[in-house]
Amino acid sequence: MSGTKSLVFAVAxxxxxxxxxxxxxxxxxxxxKQSVSAQQASPGGQVSSDIEPALEGPxxxxxxxxxxxxxASTGAACCAxxxxxxxxxxADALMKDADTFYExxxxxxxxxxxxRVVRIYSDALDAVASQMPAVTADATVSVDIGGGVRLDFxxxxxxxxxxxxxxxxxxxxPVHAVTITKPFYLGRVEVTQRQWVRVMDTDPSRFxxxxxxxxxxxxxxCEEFLKKLNEISPGHDFRLPTEAEWEYACRAGTTxxxxxxxxxxxxxxxxxxxxxxxxxxxxVGRLQPNPWGLYDMHGNLWEWCSDWWGHDYYGQSPSSDxxxxxxxxxxxxxxxxxxxPGPYSRSANRGYFDPTARRNNYGFRIAWTVK
Ligand SMILES: [Ca+2]
Ligand SMILES: [Ca+2]
Numbered sequence: 625m626s627g628t629k630s631l632v633f634a635v636a637x638x639x640x641x642x643x644x645x646x647x648x649x650x651x652x653x654x655x656x657k658q659s660v661s662a663q664q665a666s667p668g669g670q671v672s673s674d675i676e677p678a679l680e681g682p683x684x685x686x687x688x689x690x691x692x693x694x695x696a697s698t699g700a701a702c703c704a705x706x707x708x709x710x711x712x713x714x715a716d717a718l719m720k721d722a723d724t725f726y727e728x729x730x731x732x733x734x735x736x737x738x739x740r741v742v743r744i745y746s747d748a749l750d751a752v753a754s755q756m757p758a759v760t761a762d763a764t765v766s767v768d769i770g771g772g773v774r775l776d777f778x779x780x781x782x783x784x785x786x787x788x789x790x791x792x793x794x795x796x797x798p799v800h801a802v803t804i805t806k807p808f809y810l811g812r813v814e815v816t817q818r819q820w821v822r823v824m825d826t827d828p829s830r831f832x833x834x835x836x837x838x839x840x841x842x843x844x845x846c847e848e849f850l851k852k853l854n855e856i857s858p859g860h861d862f863r864l865p866t867e868a869e870w871e872y873a874c875r876a877g878t879t880x881x882x883x884x885x886x887x888x889x890x891x892x893x894x895x896x897x898x899x900x901x902x903x904x905x906x907x908v909g910r911l912q913p914n915p916w917g918l919y920d921m922h923g924n925l926w927e928w929c930s931d932w933w934g935h936d937y938y939g940q941s942p943s944s945d946x947x948x949x950x951x952x953x954x955x956x957x958x959x960x961x962x963x964x965p966g967p968y969s970r971s972a973n974r975g976y977f978d979p980t981a982r983r984n985n986y987g988f989r990i991a992w993t994v995k
Pocket of ligand 2: 793973974975
């Protein structure tokens with residue numbers, strides 16, 4: 625979009641945010657695509673003044689949103705995601721019309737069209753928001769587990785994101801919309817050795833230090849830790865994150881290969897990988913957090929997730945709160961590690977290994993669902 629067009633769009637957006645303008649948009653005439661095509665075909669791009677609205681009634685995405693409201697008790701989150709998905713083609717088509725009007729010098733019609741694009745997205749977002757449970761939990765929580773040891777969590781709100789990538793490995797496709805329907809807390813950092821020792825009394829780590837992430841823990845070791853932690857600090861139901869929760873939280877609203885962008889370099893400010901770590905893990909939380917306040921999502925230690933790994937699982941995954949295949953022989957690990965190349969730490973990359981394995985680049989972080 626050119627600078628002038630950007631300005632027109634910005635004005636339309638600003639206008640929409642006021643009540644009076646929102647009412648005016650309700651009465652804005654829709655655009656007749658045939659008239660637009662006729663204008664394009666006419667010599668010299670002459671503009672006629674007899675264009676009549678051709679589109680009548682609610683747009684499909686709006687019908688979908690209304691349908692969602694009627695079925696709010698069943699599959700509400702999927703419905704909301706559908707409202708959004710349906711809105712995109714409407715908005716894309718209208719944006720093309722708006723661009724055409726602009727090219728023809730019909731700035732008033734272009735402005736009307738841009739306003740309607742904003743309106744479509746605004747309606748779709750309202751539909752999504754109306755189906756999501758209200759989140760009243762604190763943005764961060766620190767849980768005292770005794771002995772002067774605490775666990776710090778960040779609230780992850782429900783939402784929809786695109787899981788997987790076409791720019792990765794064969795188990796990362798198809799890219800599919802996934803909705804996380806319940807708010808949950810996720811560890812701000814990987815579980816440290818101080819926390820592990822508080823619960824288990826022993827430290828299996830190869831790389832020692834109280835603020836270092838606990839390493840050399842198997843998936844089953846993590847489950848044992850969580851069982852004991854829930855006995856020490858009941859009422860939370862601490863657990864491993866699902867693979868979908870992990871990727872949702874890692875991306876934090878981004879669609880790039882890493883949350884900080886699409887280029888591997890420089891990773892120094894963001895993640896401990898083989899080129900930045902000097903081949904050792906590092907104390908947790910020393911680099912920049914992602915936009916949702918989570919540290920070391922790229923690199924430091926691989927993080928166990930609750931799911932069994934399935935190569936073709938994305939092709940059959942449910943769209944809401946996927947839990948992974950029912951059976952398997954390998955558990956999912958995410959985020960790469962200090963001893964792996966940068967691309968292993970991509971947001972979409974899926975690692976997997978035998979759940980009994982205790983490797984010195986395997987760790988985890990804790991999740992729990994907001995009640
Ligand atoms: Ca990590
Ligand atoms: Ca992989």
